Amino acid sequence: MNFVLLITAPISHPNAWHGYYFAQSALKQGHTVQPFFYGDGVQVANQLLSPPQDALNLSRLWQQLAQEYQLELAVCIAAALKRGITDSDNAHRHHLQAHNLAQGFTLAGLGTLTEWLITADRHLSFVGS
Secondary structure (H helix, E strand, O other), X not given: OEEEEEEOOOOOOHHHHHHHHHHHHHHHOOOEEEEEEOHHXXXXXXXXXXXXXXXXXXXXXXXXXXXXXXXXXXXXXXXXXHOOOOXXXXXXXXXXXXXXXXXXXXXXXXXXXXXXXXHOOEEEEEOOO
């Protein structure tokens, strides 16, 4: 089964973690998962976030999952830029001094999400409050 996960919950919200654990479980069962981070969910792609040492790092967990299963971690470009997250190309384009998109994440437009939704068997949303 092909699942598209729309994750809009910020990393501090339990639903952001539920999205990750759902993806991990589905992949272990042989399903396909395509996560798309949108709204406050794009925070997970900020490489400058530093959770406490005794806490799990959701960004690193997604990176490890993506590496293990060859996932594309798509982050909405408009939502990311609005929240101060950018890659080197867009930093240059918008005359920003630095970039902070975490490794393994890619900026994508809503067209990507639309294409994925057309071919998905199921769509799940993990929404914040």
